[in-house]
Amino acid sequence: MAAITTKGLTKRYGSLEALGNLDITVEEGESFCLLGPNGSGKTTTIGILTGSLQSTAGTAVVMGIDVTADPIGVKRKIGIVPEMEYPPSFLTVREYLDLVCSLRKVDDPKPKIDRWIQFFGLESKENVMCKDLSKGTKKKVMLSAAFVHQPKLLFLDEPFLDLDPIIQRNTREYLKTYVKEGGTIFLSTHILEIAEKLCDRVGILYNGKLIACGSLSELKHSQESLEDVFMRLVEAV
Amino acid sequence: MELRPNLFLLLIKEEYRAQSSMFNSSFLVYPVLMFAIALLMGWMLLPMRTALTTEQIVIIGHVGVLVAGMLVGGFAMFQDPILERRMGGVRMLLGTPGTLPISYKEIFSYFYIKDLLYYMLINILPVLAGVYLSTAFTGLQINMLMATITLTAAFLMGVSLTFALSTVMVRSRAALGVVMVILLAVVAWLSLQVGILQAIGELIPPVGSYQNGTWTGALIAFAVFIILSAFSLLCIREKPAQAVDKHYTSHFKETEKRFAIFGSYGTLAAKEWIDLVRSGSLGYVVFSFLIPLLFLWGFLWIFPVALTFIMGGSHISFGFNTIFYSVVIGFFASELYGWLNRLDTIECYKTLPVKMSDVIKAKLILFMILNVVVSTVYLALICISRVEYGLFPVAFFTMFMVSAYVAVVIAYMTGLYTNSLLFDYKVLLKYWVAVAPLLIVLIVTSFASWLLWPGVAIAALAGIVAYILLKKIDGKWGREEFRA
Numbered sequence: 001m002a003a004i005t006t007k008g009l010t011k012r013y014g015s016l017e018a019l020g021n022l023d024i025t026v027e028e029g030e031s032f033c034l035l036g037p038n039g040s041g042k043t044t045t046i047g048i049l050t051g052s053l054q055s056t057a058g059t060a061v062v063m064g065i066d067v068t069a070d071p072i073g074v075k076r077k078i079g080i081v082p083e084m085e086y087p088p089s090f091l092t093v094r095e096y097l098d099l100v101c102s103l104r105k106v107d108d109p110k111p112k113i114d115r116w117i118q119f120f121g122l123e124s125k126e127n128v129m130c131k132d133l134s135k136g137t138k139k140k141v142m143l144s145a146a147f148v149h150q151p152k153l154l155f156l157d158e159p160f161l162d163l164d165p166i167i168q169r170n171t172r173e174y175l176k177t178y179v180k181e182g183g184t185i186f187l188s189t190h191i192l193e194i195a196e197k198l199c200d201r202v203g204i205l206y207n208g209k210l211i212a213c214g215s216l217s218e219l220k221h222s223q224e225s226l227e228d229v230f231m232r233l234v235e236a237v
Numbered sequence: 238m239e240l241r242p243n244l245f246l247l248l249i250k251e252e253y254r255a256q257s258s259m260f261n262s263s264f265l266v267y268p269v270l271m272f273a274i275a276l277l278m279g280w281m282l283l284p285m286r287t288a289l290t291t292e293q294i295v296i297i298g299h300v301g302v303l304v305a306g307m308l309v310g311g312f313a314m315f316q317d318p319i320l321e322r323r324m325g326g327v328r329m330l331l332g333t334p335g336t337l338p339i340s341y342k343e344i345f346s347y348f349y350i351k352d353l354l355y356y357m358l359i360n361i362l363p364v365l366a367g368v369y370l371s372t373a374f375t376g377l378q379i380n381m382l383m384a385t386i387t388l389t390a391a392f393l394m395g396v397s398l399t400f401a402l403s404t405v406m407v408r409s410r411a412a413l414g415v416v417m418v419i420l421l422a423v424v425a426w427l428s429l430q431v432g433i434l435q436a437i438g439e440l441i442p443p444v445g446s447y448q449n450g451t452w453t454g455a456l457i458a459f460a461v462f463i464i465l466s467a468f469s470l471l472c473i474r475e476k477p478a479q480a481v482d483k484h485y486t487s488h489f490k491e492t493e494k495r496f497a498i499f500g501s502y503g504t505l506a507a508k509e510w511i512d513l514v515r516s517g518s519l520g521y522v523v524f525s526f527l528i529p530l531l532f533l534w535g536f537l538w539i540f541p542v543a544l545t546f547i548m549g550g551s552h553i554s555f556g557f558n559t560i561f562y563s564v565v566i567g568f569f570a571s572e573l574y575g576w577l578n579r580l581d582t583i584e585c586y587k588t589l590p591v592k593m594s595d596v597i598k599a600k601l602i603l604f605m606i607l608n609v610v611v612s613t614v615y616l617a618l619i620c621i622s623r624v625e626y627g628l629f630p631v632a633f634f635t636m637f638m639v640s641a642y643v644a645v646v647i648a649y650m651t652g653l654y655t656n657s658l659l660f661d662y663k664v665l666l667k668y669w670v671a672v673a674p675l676l677i678v679l680i681v682t683s684f685a686s687w688l689l690w691p692g693v694a695i696a697a698l699a700g701i702v703a704y705i706l707l708k709k710i711d712g713k714w715g716r717e718e719f720r721a
Contacts, residue, residue: 052587052718075590085584090515095489102504103589127484
């Protein structure tokens with residue numbers, strides 16, 4: 001069953017087309033990565049698929065729910081790590097995770113919150129207000145908030161930015177296990193190495209258009225790295 | 238230090254773009270509004286002269302401008318909370334010392350001068366123009382050259398005073414306390430000698446300049462401005478305060494339980510309550526009524542005087558009873574909703590299964606709780622001071638209905654963007670059309686005891702309209718995206 005299906009998904013800001021006619025299908029249990037240069041439409045795509053942005057045209061169905069018709073229904077079923085947004089300023093780390101669990105109606109939240117606080121090494125920061133945290137720690141809090149309700153689909157927009165190498169590796173390993181256990185990942189990143197290590201399939205966006213989509217083996221010519229593939233496809237447009 | 242005129246020009250451009258992107262073209266309406274108010278106040282000088290001496294009017298005028306300067310002058314506060322929170326994802330030139338070879342002191346000095354220029358252009362200039370034009374109607378002789386100099390001096394003094402005080406506060410709250418005690422002691426001592434208005438007048442040197450036609454007072458004020466500004470710019474911290482690992486006991490769960498009676502909105506209301514307390518805004522909220530009430534006191538003082546003047550000397554008196562105060566307190570209370578929207582950015586809600594209308598309603602719940610507590614205290618104090626205990630139940634009902642109506646109207650029209658959308662003149666106009674007639678009718682009904690129950694019925698009707706609008710908030714804001 002498809003976790004994500006888009007047909008002709010388009011987003012325009014006035015005369016600027018940020019995303020044009022995007023057709024993508026991501027199956028359940030798949031790890032899909034969206035690559036593209038700055039301003040290519042990756043964050044816009046994630047914004048629409050997670051119900052934060054309204055599309056101008058086309059359809060998007062996520063976990064069997066039409067995003068346009070029921071964006072909150074979609075948000076209930078997914079976990080989101082945004083590129084820029086951080087947790088609220090005046091709640092402590094634990095309070096924010098409590099808030100997330102309450103809004104997501106998580107049963108018996110304490111052990112789940114404890115698990116992610118421990119996973120990201122947040123024990124010494126759990127009672128500190130989020131506004132006083134470093135960028136990296138805020139990112140860990142956002143990752144915890146996305147994982148805590150054990151969603152079946154994760155949208156991750158540059159999730160590894162600001163994270164130290166140890167946490168990057170631990171998170172990557174967790175995500176691999178998550179996919180093995182049936183979870184689905186929709187990842188947007190600039191870090192090609194992560195895409196190569198983590199993803200089954202890759203889509204390349206350029207100027208709001210999907211210029212290539214397929215498994216790494218389908219996209220690569222002999223001996224090519226993902227970076228070579230990316231440069232070849234983008235330069236060909 | 239090398240002069241950087243280009244940086245100064247960039248700061249001016251940034252200010253213009255920040256204002257125009259936040260408020261569209263509506264920010265240009267502000268100086269026009271200041272001009273209109275000054276024109277009206279200039280005209281009001283005629284009735285004021287029947288009740289006040291010229292000396293008192295000059296002091297009040299300079300005090301008003303000094304206070305305006307003081308409100309502008311909390312610059313040092315920009316450094317931490319505003320850059321961190323309220324500007325959200327917006328990055329400003331003030332943040333460049335972290336990455337470019339320029340010191341924070343230097344860029345802040347340019348920023349300070351830019352803001353002085355900006356606020357003088359949008360505040361002082363329109364006020365002077367309005368007062369000047371009013372003399373064409375009133376025929377009053379105002380020395381505009383001297384007024385320009387002394388009012389500018391008073392404004393600059395006010396700006397530099399709060400700039401200095403906030404700089405001291407950022408360094409040490411205890412030191413600020415000592416300075417404030419000394420300042421208040423000086424005002425109190427002088428007040429005992431010559432009366433409060435005269436005392437304040439003596440502490441604002443430009444007042445003497447205007448009255449005597451000498452330059453000394455204005456020069457002293459300019460010197461005070463330069464000394465305080467130099468002190469503040471030299472003492473300002475080179476880097477924003479380092480985040481401290483202050484640990485808090487987790488209150489969310491128990492706060493959420495306390496708000497559980499509000500059903501699905503209780504969780505969000507609990508978050509808003511913690512924001513309010515931890516941001517230190519609770520005190521501001523409680524005292525936010527004081528300034529409007531002082532203005533009201535001034536208005537109630539000038540209103541009969543002006544009316545008597547308009548009626549050609551026939552004495553007019555109005556009985557401003559507790560019901561009247563309940564209407565205006567209900568109106569002032571709506572400011573609380575704006576406060577609640579200033580506390581934190583809202584983008585984090587993007588990741589959660591929450592509609593914007595849910596957050597708006599949670600804020601309205603918190604508003605009503607604060608309103609019931611704070612406004613009731615103010616109303617009770619007024620009721621006791623006027624010995625109108627019998628009117629309290631009706632006044633409480635009226636206040637509650639008016640505040641609910643006004644707050645829901647603001648919430649419906651501006652959502653979570655109250656502090657920018659209310660500067661949009663189209664929204665502002667709609668807001669006044671929705672609110673002003675109700676306030677006028679209720680104020681009129683408060684003047685006659687036989688209109689007491691019709692007034693209650695109108696207040697109840699406002700409550701019903703508020704309820705209907707509350708239901709419509711979902712339709713208007715439910716699909717809106719959370720943006721900075």
